[in-house]
Amino acid sequence: MGRYTIRRLLQLIPVLLGTTFLINYMVWQLPGDPFAGRCGQRPCPDAYVNAMRAQFGLDQPVLVQYWNFLKNMLTGNLGVDFNQVPVATSLADAWPITIRLAILAVAIEAVIGIGAGVLSGLKRGGVIDNAVTLSTLVLLSLPVFVTGFLLQWLLGVQLQIVNPTVSDEATVSELLVPAFVLASLNMAFTARLTRTSIVENLRADYVRTAIAKGLTNRRVVGVHLLRNSLIPVLTFLGTEVGGLMAGAIITEGIFNIHGIGGLLYRAIINQDFTIVVPVAALLVLVYLITNLLVDLLYGVLDPRIRYE
């Protein structure tokens, strides 16, 4: 397993190089000069445009720019963004908040989603099963911004039991409602996935054997059934961690959370590649690493899966 992990980690390098180059190239290809729209209806002074282009190396060919980017990434020097604010501090301010939000969302997804899925899977066709099917249907058909605005309006504006927006500190308790909103869609997926998986495995031979051996119900479900049924769910949740970080733009906007989503959104609008590229590179990294972790966890859940 050690060799497998190392091999996978080494594979990260070409993937990262490829994606960052593509992102750099695409940003370069975008139409419109990032400094042309900065002066509104008036044209920007030539001296300003020249100075900005020189500062950010926009007057260089794309390969030279990419080489400079790599050099800066490796030396940890991310430079400043178009607003002359250090990129590293912007990222350092935003990442912890987004990570907290994403972890909280995944936790909510896992606990509620798996819980509801197991309960409805075990008592197929029962009241709980129907309730879960219906409530997940509601969640699945509501876009995130509807859930978000609804909860913000209901809890924040009408009932005034929470603040409609999250403060700069973004404490865990403040993030609960946004995390729930962020998790709502995937929570429904998780519940349905778990239910199907449980229903399928309930008929499996090893479950019948376990029951025949006279094991307690708790042990049959908790150890034998759940461990096998969680593999597809885990794959789903694992890939979602990366997705949640990148996909939090809407939720972060609604609740005014100063995380990566908002930073990325503003940077894309301003064509500010100094932020877009490092954030995208970090997101790629998060994706790759969570995928690796999920793959490694398979082995823990199912000893039949071996790595070489």
Add this chain to the structure above:
Amino acid sequence: MRVTKGAKIAAGSALLALGVAACGGGGGSSSGGGSGNPRAATGTVYIRGCEPQTGFVPGNINETCGGTINDFVYSKLVKYNSDTAAPELDQAASIDTTDNKVWTIKLKPGLKWTDGTPVTAKNYVDAWNYTAYSPNAQLGASWFADIVGFDKVNTADPDGPDGPKEAPKPETDKLSGLEVVDDLTFKVTLTAPVAVFRTKLGYSTFGALPEAFFKDPKGFASNPITNGPFKFVKWDHNSQIVVAANPDYAGAEKPKVKQIVYKMYKDDDAAYADLLSNNLDFTELVPPSALAGDKWKSDLGDRAIEGKQGTIQTLSFPLYDKEFGGNADFRKAISLAIDRKTITDKIFNKGRVPLDSWTSPIVDGYKAGQCGEFCAYDPAKAKEFLTKAKSEGYTPPKEFPIWYNGDSAHKEWVDAAANSINQALGADAGFTVVGKAMPTFDEFRSTITEHKIKGAFRTGWQMDYPHIEDFLNPLVKTGASSNDGLYSNKDLDAKLHEADTATDPAQSIALYQQAEAILAQDLPTIPLWSYGLQAGTSKWVTGVKVTPFGVLDPLSIAIKEA
């Protein structure tokens, strides 16, 4: 389906349960109804803000996020009255001229920077020289083009920023038209008389900079020493800027709050939700969702503020393009076919006012009806002018686009205007008008400034200073910086020049109005409507005034007595 009801309730209560659990730990500092005003204890108010693109250097700001907060901390020679938009002396004790060409500016004595040093004439002259000097690459440089010696300190790139050549180094870094007379007096010599110069001096580029700036311009931009009613406290990027009342502020009207927190929001709806629950004390951006059906007025009651601001929306044509530039009668037909009243009523809920001049109604020199009959909705006359345009030899292309930038809310009104034109001109017009979006403002502006746009396009103008001149000289004079359609009319240029150089302000305005009237002959741009202003306050504050620039007057906001 006997479980349907139960399931729905279950789902609903699960949502609620989570929400309630969430508030257990968190809870708002100020959201509880309770008695007493939470703002009174700290003297701090919270207003909506956004991240400035540049730092606190007055000559290097040209967007509202930075401009708003900069105006809180910097005083200029002149300020604009919050109610009437009239220019009034601020740091200047007097601004005198006999010929509108040589201006003698005297500062009030005893003015101080926040580091204790006095505000001197030299501070102004140094700051203006710094901004104008092209190697400093300041955004406001062109504002000093009227001053003698500008061509010596600011050199243009001979082939533009895209070309290989570089701009030559300027001969000197001092404008010869600026002269310090004594500590409190300086003299400005302009290349030609400019009647509106006094009014211009309230624009942020004409601010002063203290000695400390020149030692470390970069550091200063994020930690400035200022001379305004408020002083800078801290700037947490993408999160907030805090300013505090300046105890040394010499102005007659003092700040009524101890601190203002400029809280950054990415989303107008989030700011509005915070305003409704009294976590935010002021926003000047009521989101479209709340404007619909005047919901914001019932939400806010007496906390709603309605007003006007000096921004207008126009439709421009690429006059350099044979196919899409049209002729005067064609443009008149288009203008006559736009039902401004219905669009402003239905799409903007009367938040904007139909415009029949090229000037905002709130500025000095505005005259209604300058556009004459051509800015009223009249389908019959529109058809008449279209026939006339065609008989003069112009054939419009089958599809005539109106371009806009898709990254802000323009689609609705552009489509409505296109519909209005198509309906008014009828099916036999021989062409249809369609709204077309470009993805970003950057791309949109690049295409326009490179003169490559194929069709009419939206143009907006937010005034720099409240004067009719600001709506004419930069927009329609031959070769002007924002004359996007490349309009050129000798009579108009002559009239504008006459107005610029007139010494009597009233006569100058009359001349500008005559110049504006000339536009009705050619209709190079079509006036559409002027912007209204919708703002709101929390229940904790009182006395709030909004300036004609659409931002908070920081001296007006006060905390309600409990």
